[in-house]
Amino acid sequence: MVHPLFSPEIKLMLEEKNAAGMREFCESLHPATVAEALDDEFTPEQIWEVISNANIRTQASVFEYLTPAQQVLMAEKARPQMGELLTKMSHDDRVDLLRRLPGRVTEAIMRLVDEADRKDIATLFQYGEDTVGALMTTDYAWLPGTLTAAEAIDQLRQQAPDRETIYYIYVLDDPTRRHDGSLSPRRLLGVVSLRDIILAPRHALIRGLMETDLVTLRHSDDQELVAQLFARYDFLAAPVVDDQFGLLGIVTHDDVLDVVRAEATEDMQRQGAVGPIAGDYLEASFWQVWKSRAFWLCFLFILQMGTINVMAHYEGKLEPKPGAGVDEVSQTTTSLAFMVVFIPLCLSVGGNSGSQASTLVTRALALEQVKVSDWFRVFRRELLMAAALAATLGVLAVARTYFMTPNSILEKVPPGAIWHLVWVVTFAVMGICLTGAVIGAMLPILFKWWKGDPALMSSPFIATLSDVLGIVIFFNIVKLFF
C-alpha cells in the first residue's frame, strides 16, 4: 500500500520549488494516498510546503489522513495555518487533534478560529473519550420537513461541500427558546436518505418521505454500542440526540470501522493480560506500556504464589516419613518425589484448555452471541467439550507415560507400580483439562454478570487459577494411587 515511487518525485519538486507539480500531486490523488506518501519520510515543514500549494479543502483532507503524531508536530510548527485549516476539517477530527495538543498550542490556535467554529469545538470537547460524544460530528445535512423533493435537492446543493455526509438528511423542527432565552437544539423529526429523495416525485414533501422510526444514540453511550448498532442495521450514519430529542450530531460509518478495530484491539490486549494500550505499538509511551503490563504481571505473580504453599503442603508428603529410618525403608520404594517431573505437563493442560474456553466465551459475549442468561447452556456445552478433549488427551497421556517415561524416572517407580504412574498422569491431565475449560468458560460470564469486562478474565489469569487447582488435583490423584 505504500508508494515508494512518489517520494523521489516529491523531493525533486521540493528542490525545484515546483508549486504546480505539488498542487497537482495533492489534488489528483486520494488524500489518504497523499498523506501516506508524505507521512514517513518528510519533516513537518516539508509537508506544509507540499500541501500548502493545494486548495484549503484538500489541505484539510490530507491533514486528516496523517497520523495523530504527525498532526501534532505539524500543528505545533505552523499555528497560523492551523486556524484556517481547522475551519475546513471535519468537526470530529479537529476536536481529536486539539485534545492531543499541549494546552498553550490549543489556546493559540483557538484564537485564530471564528466564533461559530470555536463554539462547535467547545461543545464537542466536553464529551468523554470512548463515548459516542467523542465520535460525533456536528456537520450533518439537515432540512425542514416542509420542502419538496426538488427544493430539498437545491438546498442540499448549498450544504453539500461542508457536510460529512449528505446521504442521510435529518429533518428538524424549528428551534425552541429555553427559559433562559437561549435556543435549544432543533428536535429531530425524522431521517430521509438521498436515495429516497432522488426516487420521489419532484413535488413530494420531505415530511412524507422521512423515516420516523429512528434508532438514536446518546452522547454518553459507550463506543461499543455504536459498533453493535452499525453491525446490526448497516447504517451509513446514526443521529445522537439529547433528552428532548434535540439533534446534537451524527456518528458516521468510517468512524465506526475505526471503533470496531480499536475495541477488538482492546479486547485482545485484555485477553492477553495487558491493560489496553492507547495508540500504535511502536509509538506508545514506554512507561505507559510498562504500567499496563507490570500491573497484570505482578497481580498474576502474587496469585501464582499460592502454588508455592500448595506445592510445599503436598511435597513433604511425597518423601519418606521423617520418623522412618532411611535405612529401614529403602528410599527408592517410598519417595514419590520423582512424580514432580510430571507437574509442568499436567498444569499446562489446564492453562491451554482454559485459554481456549475463555477466548471463545469472551468473544461470543462481545459479539452478543452469548448472553449471561445462557450460562447454563455454555456450562453444559463446555463440560461435554472438556470431557471429549480430556478423553483425547488421556489417550496421549497413557501412551506417553507408559512407553516414553525416561529411565531415570522409571528406576524410581516402586516395582509393579508403572500402571499407577500411568493412571496418575492420565487422570491428572483429564481432571485438570476439565477444570481449566470450565473455569475458562464460566468466569467471563460470571464477571459480565458482575458488570465487569469479561475480557479481564484473560488467558493468563485462567491459567494461574487452574495452576493452583491443578496442583491440588495432581497430588490428590497421586495420594489415591500410591
Next chain:
Amino acid sequence: MVHPLFSPEIKLMLEEKNAAGMREFCESLHPATVAEALDDEFTPEQIWEVISNANIRTQASVFEYLTPAQQVLMAEKARPQMGELLTKMSHDDRVDLLRRLPGRVTEAIMRLVDEADRKDIATLFQYGEDTVGALMTTDYAWLPGTLTAAEAIDQLRQQAPDRETIYYIYVLDDPTRRHDGSLSPRRLLGVVSLRDIILAPRHALIRGLMETDLVTLRHSDDQELVAQLFARYDFLAAPVVDDQFGLLGIVTHDDVLDVVRAEATEDMQRQGAVGPIAGDYLEASFWQVWKSRAFWLCFLFILQMGTINVMAHYEGKLEPKPGAGVDEVSQTTTSLAFMVVFIPLCLSVGGNSGSQASTLVTRALALEQVKVSDWFRVFRRELLMAAALAATLGVLAVARTYFMTPNSILEKVPPGAIWHLVWVVTFAVMGICLTGAVIGAMLPILFKWWKGDPALMSSPFIATLSDVLGIVIFFNIVKLFF
C-alpha cells in the same frame, strides 16, 4: 436491543390472522428490528406467515436480517416463495444463503429463478470463501460517461430501487466482444459520487466529474485487505475488477464491518489456541469445535512433554549422589528437591510475559502498525520492556521468598543458604520473564516472515515453549547457587 413487547402482539396478530396488522408491523419498522423480533421465538412457518403480508421487497430485507441458521430453515420450508424472494435479495446475501443450503434445495430453488438472476448467482458462486469475490455484489449503479449531471440523476432514478448503493456510481465503457463472441465485462473508467453529481452544474458531463485515480480490488484478494483498505480510505464501496479492468462487482461498507468483526474473532481464537470456528459459539457444530480445539491441545501437549525429559534430567541432580552413603551426608543438607515447589511460580511468569508480548505484537502486525522489517525495533523495545518488568517482579520475588517461604520448606534449606534460595527464585523469575517476553514478541514476526499467520503463535504456544526453556533456566540457576 431486543423488543420483548413485539412478541405477544405478533402472536395475537397470528391468531387473529390480522393481515393488515402484520403488514404494518413489517413495513413500518426497520427490517433488522422486524427480523430480531421474529427470529428467536417463532417457527419458520410463522415467520413466513407474518412477512408474506408485506411487499416482496420488505420480505427480502427482513429475510436478509434473519440469522443464517433461520434463513436455511425457512428456505427449506417454503421453496416456492424463495424463488421470488431471491430476485429481490441483495446479490451477495442470496449467494451466501444458497451456499448454506443442501444441494437438492438449492437446485429446486434455482429452477424457480429467471435466467439473468441464475447467471448472476452462478458467477458469484464460483469465488472462494473469505475472498473479495465472496463479499462482492453485482447490483451496483453505473452510467456511461457521456451523460450530463441532470441526465445522470434521471437515470439513477430508474436504477435506484434495485441497487445496493447509488451513492457511488461507476462509469463504464461500452462492452467489447471477446474472440469467442461473448461480451467481456464493461471496463471501469471512473467513479463519481452522488454528492458530486448533485453539486455539479446540470450540464456538466459525468466524464468530467468522475475520479479516475481508483483504488480497486481483485476477486481473489483476501478479505483482510478489504478491511485495511476501507479503514484507510473511509470508502462507502470499492470496485472489484478483472485483469482488463472490467468491473465484476463492488464491495460495500456494511459487509466490511462484518469482515472486520469476523477477522478479529478469528485472530482472537487463534491467539487463544483455537482453530477458527465458523459461526456463533452456541450454534457451531460440537465436533467442528472439538476438532479445532483438540488439534491445538494435543499439539501443545506433545510439545509440553519435553518438560518431562528436562525435569527428569535435572531432578536427579537435586538428590544426593547415589554413590555417597545416605548416612555420611545427612539428607537434609544435600537434597535440593524442595526447590521444585518454586517451579510452577517461576514457569508461569514466562507464560504471562510471553502472552502479553505475543498479543501486542500479533495485533500490531494485523493492524499494520508493525512490519516484519521492524523486527529489530520490536526486539530492542521488548528487551528493555522485559528488563523493566523483570526488575519489578524481582522485587516481589525477593520479598516473597525471604519473608514468606513456608516453614516446611525453610527446614530443608541448608543452614545459612536462605539468601541462596532468594536469589535463585529471583533470578529465575527475571530470566524466565525476559525469555518469555522476547520469544513472545519475536515468534509472531518470524512466523509472518515465513508467510504464516502470526496469530498462530498463540499465548499457550508461547507459554509452552517458555516452560521448557524456563525449566532449563531454573535448574541452571539452582546449580549456580548451590
